[in-house]
Amino acid sequence: MKEIRYRLTAWGHWAGTRVGTEYPVSSSPVPMASSDIRPMLSDSEAEKVDRAVARLKHFDSLGYEIVVACYRGKASCRAIGRHLGRKHDYVSALLSRSEAYIAGMMATFVETAG
Numbered sequence: 001m002k003e004i005r006y007r008l009t010a011w012g013h014w015a016g017t018r019v020g021t022e023y024p025v026s027s028s029p030v031p032m033a034s035s036d037i038r039p040m041l042s043d044s045e046a047e048k049v050d051r052a053v054a055r056l057k058h059f060d061s062l063g064y065e066i067v068v069a070c071y072r073g074k075a076s077c078r079a080i081g082r083h084l085g086r087k088h089d090y091v092s093a094l095l096s097r098s099e100a101y102i103a104g105m106m107a108t109f110v111e112t113a114g
Helices: 002-016 043-059 061-071 077-084 088-113
Strands: none
Touching: 002 043, 002 061, 002 088, 043 061, 043 088, 061 077, 061 088, 077 088
């Protein structure tokens, strides 16, 4: 699950900030903290994640909304739970299920391409 979370985080950056400034500078004169380096995907990989997230919308619309809110909107499960009037454990469980669905879709994309 760690890999799909990394990919979804990178997808959130890719999908939310396509202004051309999201690529890290490799020869920066000022050293950057490791937390300043955002996960990145190539456009083709990000498009695969985007397709998997879009398919989730047809399978589980609430799961889709939670994934978008967490990874594009940077909302916490607790904040989403407050908005929905549900406990954060409920939102966290839906997020985990949605991440698993997306991971499965990504695996089928790899199998289809191979």
